[in-house]
Amino acid sequence: MKILSANAIRKVDAYTIEHEPVSDYGLMQRAAGALTEWLLERIPSGTHVVVLAGSGNNGGDALVAARLLMLSGFSVSTYCCHHQVTVSPTCIIAKDALLAIPDADCKEVAGRDFFPRIESTDWVIDGLFGSGLNRPLQGLAVDCVQLVNRSGATVVAIDVPSGLPTDGDFVVDPELCIHATYTLTFQLPKLSFLFAEHELLTGEWSVLDIGLNRNAIENAETSFHMITHDDAAALLHQRAKFAHKGHFGHALMIGGSRGKIGAVVLASRACLHSGVGLLSVHLPQGGELVLHTAVPEAMVEADQNEKYVTHVEISGKHNAVGIGCGLGTHPQTAKALEDILTRAICPMVIDADALNLIATHPELKSLLSANTIVTPHPVEFDRLAGKSSSGAERLENARQWAVDHQCVVVLKGAYTAVINALGEVWFNSTGNPGMATAGSGDVLTGILLALLAQDYDPFDAARLGVYLHGLAGDLASNATSQEFLTAGVLIDFLGSAFKKMQKE
Numbered sequence: 001m002k003i004l005s006a007n008a009i010r011k012v013d014a015y016t017i018e019h020e021p022v023s024d025y026g027l028m029q030r031a032a033g034a035l036t037e038w039l040l041e042r043i044p045s046g047t048h049v050v051v052l053a054g055s056g057n058n059g060g061d062a063l064v065a066a067r068l069l070m071l072s073g074f075s076v077s078t079y080c081c082h083h084q085v086t087v088s089p090t091c092i093i094a095k096d097a098l099l100a101i102p103d104a105d106c107k108e109v110a111g112r113d114f115f116p117r118i119e120s121t122d123w124v125i126d127g128l129f130g131s132g133l134n135r136p137l138q139g140l141a142v143d144c145v146q147l148v149n150r151s152g153a154t155v156v157a158i159d160v161p162s163g164l165p166t167d168g169d170f171v172v173d174p175e176l177c178i179h180a181t182y183t184l185t186f187q188l189p190k191l192s193f194l195f196a197e198h199e200l201l202t203g204e205w206s207v208l209d210i211g212l213n214r215n216a217i218e219n220a221e222t223s224f225h226m227i228t229h230d231d232a233a234a235l236l237h238q239r240a241k242f243a244h245k246g247h248f249g250h251a252l253m254i255g256g257s258r259g260k261i262g263a264v265v266l267a268s269r270a271c272l273h274s275g276v277g278l279l280s281v282h283l284p285q286g287g288e289l290v291l292h293t294a295v296p297e298a299m300v301e302a303d304q305n306e307k308y309v310t311h312v313e314i315s316g317k318h319n320a321v322g323i324g325c326g327l328g329t330h331p332q333t334a335k336a337l338e339d340i341l342t343r344a345i346c347p348m349v350i351d352a353d354a355l356n357l358i359a360t361h362p363e364l365k366s367l368l369s370a371n372t373i374v375t376p377h378p379v380e381f382d383r384l385a386g387k388s389s390s391g392a393e394r395l396e397n398a399r400q401w402a403v404d405h406q407c408v409v410v411l412k413g414a415y416t417a418v419i420n421a422l423g424e425v426w427f428n429s430t431g432n433p434g435m436a437t438a439g440s441g442d443v444l445t446g447i448l449l450a451l452l453a454q455d456y457d458p459f460d461a462a463r464l465g466v467y468l469h470g471l472a473g474d475l476a477s478n479a480t481s482q483e484f485l486t487a488g489v490l491i492d493f494l495g496s497a498f499k500k501m502q503k504e
């Protein structure tokens with residue numbers, strides 16, 4: 001699923017109006033119709049609704065919704081905050097249609113004295129600004145936003161919470177933006193909804209289909225996508241009837257240090273449960289018995305050192321290497337990492353402490369082979385690339401890093417971003433906060449290693465892997481709870497996640 005910029009959406013909008021039997025106002029009615037349908041299923045009957053309409057088409061949507069809610073029997077008070085001298089022609093049509101209803105309550109807000117009174121039991125429909133916002137809010141709009149935010153009312157933002165830039169192209173002061181309970185956005189998700197700092201502003205968001213032209217969407221250029229179930233399912237390889245374990249690769253997992261053997265155990269278990277043919281694990285000698293006991297399916301290559309990894313034999317027998325889980329950052333481990341990066345010729349996934357070592361030994365970056373997968377969480381990424389002051393800035397830095405190092409960057413989070421060496425970004429759509437628990441990143445590394453060993457293209461492996469990982473988390477939390485989720489439980493649900501991806 002594409003994520004389009006405000007500008008691209010405007011073009012799709014215009015194309016739809018030009019090529020389909022629908023006018024500007026017709027499209028607005030469709031949008032407001034979808035919105036009202038959503039609202040009617042949720043607003044308790046008898047609720048007083050306050051509608052705030054700006055002077056653009058977002059305001060027009062709000063005015064059409066106000067009319068539809070009135071016709072459905074709701075008590076609706078509408079306030080027009082015309083922050084511009086020119087009001088959009090479609091917005092004027094919508095307003096005239098509202099005023100044509102007997103008893104329509106529609107007031108102009110000419111200053112603070114005209115502001116509505118908002119009760120905490122009210123529902124507010126925010127149609128002040130949508131995708132046309134091009135700068136931070138000022139003046140009366142700010143006062144209006146703050147009135148809404150302090151009211152305690154349930155707030156439904158149309159398309160985008162007013163004050164939030166659709167593409168995340170400027171940093172928003174939360175005081176200058178609507179804090180929506182729900183955001184109902186049209187047709188496609190918006191980039192700025194995917195940054196952690198905007199959760200307070202968007203609340204729970206969902207996408208409403210308003211039937212914009214499919215061809216126009218297909219032809220629109222963008223670097224941003226969301227991974228859907230169908231996208232991920234299409235990447236899954238089918239297994240041949242006569243396949244044997246040699247067809248599914250021999251992976252080498254390198255990790256663990258004293259006190260952190262569990263990380264490599266989790267990653268190894270996840271790898272074995274993700275279809276790998278053979279798995280060898282290289283870990284400090286002290287962890288050998290633990291690994292044999294916890295993961296009997298794996299072969300163990302113990303390091304000469306008891307507590308940390310110091311030297312790994314890299315041979316041609318391995319199809320993929322994973323390194324980093326619980327690895328520690330001992331100087332001798334840094335040397336071993338340098339040696340591995342120099343000699344390994346197969347695809348690699350690099351996580352956790354291996355990334356921390358690269359951050360403290362930047363000369364190692366030049367040893368990364370093309371299409372290596374790196375899986376930093378935001379703090380690890382900032383160590384690698386320098387601090388970012390916002391989610392949007394970190395995403396841009398990660399794109400640049402992927403291009404500069406010709407790597408696949410998996411920037412982990414609630415909407416994990418998988419970025420290829422061209423700077424194209426695919427955001428994951430599965431997963432939940434139950435996965436914010438120790439070791440869930442190790443599970444991801446195990447999955448990715450298994451897919452690489454099975455000869456998946458690294459960018460495909462990363463997209464499929466993050467989707468499966470999040471899906472396992474969703475299935476686990478639905479069957480138990482987010483609180484109950486541990487990395488081990490996540491592995492237990494990997495089987496069901498793969499099953500959901502297979503063709504019926």
Ligand SMILES: NC(=O)C1=CN([C@@H]2O[C@H](COP(=O)(O)OP(=O)(O)OC[C@H]3O[C@@H](n4cnc5c(N)ncnc54)[C@H](O)[C@@H]3O)[C@@H](O)[C@H]2O)[C@@H](O)CC1
Binds near residue numbers: 013136
């Ligand atoms: N694209 C679509 O698919 C559809 C869009 N519709 C609605 O149209 C909206 C976009 O409408 P518009 O392009 O008219 O834009 P808006 O209604 O978002 O904004 C109106 C105008 O305000 C001005 N403005 C921007 N930032 C400002 C600021 N900080 N202070 C004061 N003025 C500012 C701009 O000149 C902008 O054009 C969408 O968000 C959506 O709600 C729907 O009506 C129909 C379908």
Ligand SMILES: Nc1ncnc2c1ncn2[C@@H]1O[C@H](COP(=O)(O)OP(=O)(O)O)[C@@H](O)[C@H]1O
Binds near residue numbers: 416431432437440444
């Ligand atoms: N709120 C969340 N929603 C969805 N996924 C999440 C959330 N929090 C964490 N995750 C996922 O869990 C994993 C955590 O990885 P990481 O921080 O490396 O954990 P650890 O170091 O404990 O193994 C990532 O894949 C991340 O995307």
Ligand SMILES: [K+]
Binds near residue numbers: 160
């Ligand atoms: K809005």
